[in-house]
Amino acid sequence: MISDPRAVSRLALRDAIGFPAFTLLFSMIGFGSLVHQSDLPLLMAVALTAGIWGLPGQLTLVEMHIAGASIFFVVLGVALANARFLPMVVSFMPLMPGRSSRLASNFALAQMLSINSWAAGLRRFPDIQPELRRRYYVLFGMICMGSGVAGTVIGYVSVALLPHEIALGLIFMNPLFFAVLLAGVKARPALIALLVGAPLGLLFHLITPDLDLLLTGAVGGSLAFFMTKKERAIPRP
Amino acid sequence: MDNIQTVVVLTLGGIGATYIWRAMGVVFAARISTESAIFLWVTVVSYAMLGGLIARMIVMPIGPLGEASLTVRLVSFIAGLAFFFLSGKRIFPGVVTGVGLFTLLQYLSPMI
Numbered sequence: 001m002i003s004d005p006r007a008v009s010r011l012a013l014r015d016a017i018g019f020p021a022f023t024l025l026f027s028m029i030g031f032g033s034l035v036h037q038s039d040l041p042l043l044m045a046v047a048l049t050a051g052i053w054g055l056p057g058q059l060t061l062v063e064m065h066i067a068g069a070s071i072f073f074v075v076l077g078v079a080l081a082n083a084r085f086l087p088m089v090v091s092f093m094p095l096m097p098g099r100s101s102r103l104a105s106n107f108a109l110a111q112m113l114s115i116n117s118w119a120a121g122l123r124r125f126p127d128i129q130p131e132l133r134r135r136y137y138v139l140f141g142m143i144c145m146g147s148g149v150a151g152t153v154i155g156y157v158s159v160a161l162l163p164h165e166i167a168l169g170l171i172f173m174n175p176l177f178f179a180v181l182l183a184g185v186k187a188r189p190a191l192i193a194l195l196v197g198a199p200l201g202l203l204f205h206l207i208t209p210d211l212d213l214l215l216t217g218a219v220g221g222s223l224a225f226f227m228t229k230k231e232r233a234i235p236r237p
Numbered sequence: 238m239d240n241i242q243t244v245v246v247l248t249l250g251g252i253g254a255t256y257i258w259r260a261m262g263v264v265f266a267a268r269i270s271t272e273s274a275i276f277l278w279v280t281v282v283s284y285a286m287l288g289g290l291i292a293r294m295i296v297m298p299i300g301p302l303g304e305a306s307l308t309v310r311l312v313s314f315i316a317g318l319a320f321f322f323l324s325g326k327r328i329f330p331g332v333v334t335g336v337g338l339f340t341l342l343q344y345l346s347p348m349i
Contacts, residue, residue, distance in 0.1 A: 019328050019329065019332075023332070034300070034301055039239075040239065040244065041244060044244050044247075044248050047248050047252065048248060048251060048252070051248070051251070051252030051255070051256075052251055052252055052255045053255070054255065056290060056294065056299075057251070057255055058251075059299060059300035059301075060299055060300075061247065061251045062300070063299050063300045063301075064299075065247060071243065071246055071247055071250060074247060074250070074251070075247075075250035075251060075253075075254045076254070078250070078251045078254045078255060079254035079255070079257065079258075082254070082255040082258055083258055083286070084258075084283065084286040084287065084290065085255065085258040085259050085262060086258040086259075086261055086262045086265075087262070087279045087280075087282045087283040087286065088262065088283045089258070089259050089261075089262025089263060089265075089266060090262045090265045090266045090269060090276075090279045091276065091279045091280040091282075091283050092262075092266070093262065093263060093266035093267075094266050094269055094270065094271045094276065095271060103263075103267060106263045106266070106267075107259075107260060107263050110259040110260065110262060110263050111256065111259060113259065115287065118283070122280075165340050165343040165344050166340055167301075168301060168302065168304065168305060168339075168340075168343060169336050169337075169339050169340035169343065170336075171300065171301060171302055172302060172305070172310070172313065172335075172336060172339045173332060173335075173336045174294070175290075175291045175294035175295050175314070176313070176314055176317045176318075176331070176332055176335040176336065177328070177332050178287065178290075178291050179291050179314070179317070179318060180317065180318065180321040180328050180331045180332060181328065182284070182287060182288075182291075183318060183321065183322075183326075184321075184326045185284075189277070189281050189284075190280070190281060190284045193281045193282070193284035193285040193288060194284050194285070194287065194288035195288065196285060196288070197284065197285030197286060197287065197288025197289040197292070198288045198289060198291065198292035199292065200285070200289055201286075201288065201289020201290060201291075201292045201293045202289075202292050202293060202296055202297065204289070205289075205293050205297055212289065212293065213286050213289055213290060213293075216285055216286055216288075216289035216290075217282040217283070217285050217286035217289070218282065219285075220282075220285030220286075220288065220289065221278065221279075221281045221282030221283075221284070221285040221286070222278070222282075223285075224281045224284070224285060225277070225278045225281045225282075
């Protein structure tokens with residue numbers, strides 16, 4: 001159990017300045033160049049990266065808008081694409097206990113949650129003293145957000161310099177990185193949920209594209225939960 | 238370029254539509270103990286949603302990834318995952334192999 005604040009900071013820096021920062025930098029370069037190609041302003045690209053902070057939702061917004069959907073349906077589409085943040089926040093915040101006066105700050109902290117920080121927290125928190133977990137999370141999240149915003153600007157500005165195939169490859173990096181980040185999980189309930197969720201995601205997308213992820217989570221998650229009823233440990237990636 | 242009003246409404250709408258989920262999460266999280274079965278269920282639901290999201294992004298992408306053929310996406314994705322496991326679950330070899338192969342196949346695809 002790590003109880004030295006400086007050691008926690010070092011751990012957060014070491015974990016973030018590596019693959020998470022690197023992947024965010026490059027996948028947001030792909031996003032920035034897409035926004036530029038879609039003839040939308042740089043400020044919007046930056047606001048979407050920092051404000052939505054989840055590439056699938058960001059892509060949904062730009063793509064649906066370019067396809068000509070009305071603002072109402074674009075916003076609805078983004079909301080449905082990002083519904084995963086509800087269970088992610090619920091399953092993450094209780095791991096960072098604080099005094100009740102700190103509840104208000106949780107509303108700010110929730111903005112920094114992404115697949116990266118979620119997976120990093122689930123993996124590291126059991127080794128970190130509970131009161132120091134916020135320190136880890138904030139440092140980790142700030143580095144990730146900084147590199148995501150930097151990548152967005154770089155991608156937007158340098159779109160002419162970036163060959164199309166490479167910009168596309170950078171966007172492809174995102175789902176692949178998510179997959180390897182989560183595929184290493186050892187706990188069976190989590191692994192089963194991932195494996196059950198994948199085909200269900202496709203199936204529900206074909207049946208009802210708007211509600212696909214909500215249904216995938218509810219059905220796939222419950223299946224995995226009941227299939228592994230005897231195991232009661234929180235999965236660590 | 239779209240007019241400024243559309244851009245502003247769209248941006249704020251997208252941000253608000255995402256933040257609602259996060260805020261609801263904070264409210265619910267305050268009432269849940271990490272020892273409870275519900276907490277484990279919610280965690281597993283997150284994994285299922287992420288599994289579904291990744292599969293959809295690869296097989297039925299909404300965005301520009303649709304330009305690449307399904308074969309290119311699947312082959313590169315599987316190669317990346319395979320290298321991840323073959324290299325002893327190291328992220329770097331997996332991601333570099335997958336993205337490298339994807340980019341290469343994109344360059345070659347007009348010629349095939």
